[in-house]
Amino acid sequence: MESEIFKIIGIGLITVIAVIIVKQTKPEIAILVGVAGSVLVFFFIVDLLSSVFGLFNYIVDKSGINNQLFTLLLKIVGVGYLTEFAANIASDSGNNGMASKIQLGGKLTIFVLAIPIITELINIIVGMLP
Numbered sequence: 001m002e003s004e005i006f007k008i009i010g011i012g013l014i015t016v017i018a019v020i021i022v023k024q025t026k027p028e029i030a031i032l033v034g035v036a037g038s039v040l041v042f043f044f045i046v047d048l049l050s051s052v053f054g055l056f057n058y059i060v061d062k063s064g065i066n067n068q069l070f071t072l073l074l075k076i077v078g079v080g081y082l083t084e085f086a087a088n089i090a091s092d093s094g095n096n097g098m099a100s101k102i103q104l105g106g107k108l109t110i111f112v113l114a115i116p117i118i119t120e121l122i123n124i125i126v127g128m129l130p
Helices: 002-025 027-063 067-092 096-128
Strands: none
Touching (some): 027 067, 067 096
């Protein structure tokens, strides 16, 4: 598990160096090198996430939390990370306008996904009132 971070950092640094070198001669290819490195790092991260999901499932089983709410929470976290990843790629490519639109789309998606959680929270609060 600890060695994964060294792989991620190594790939990230190699990608940054490769982008700097390639950008001097072929700027249009430098973007593709950066995206390829980002995708490779993302695959390592997804591998780490599988163990995290196993731990969360254990916690949900032991705590008695509604599985649907837990699934929504994981979707919200996933949307947040994917949005940040895509926005960073757009920003690194020099397209800050698209990056901000991706972020807005992610925020709105997270809000829509959170509505059932907010509703359940309100129901719990109302149930506690006399």
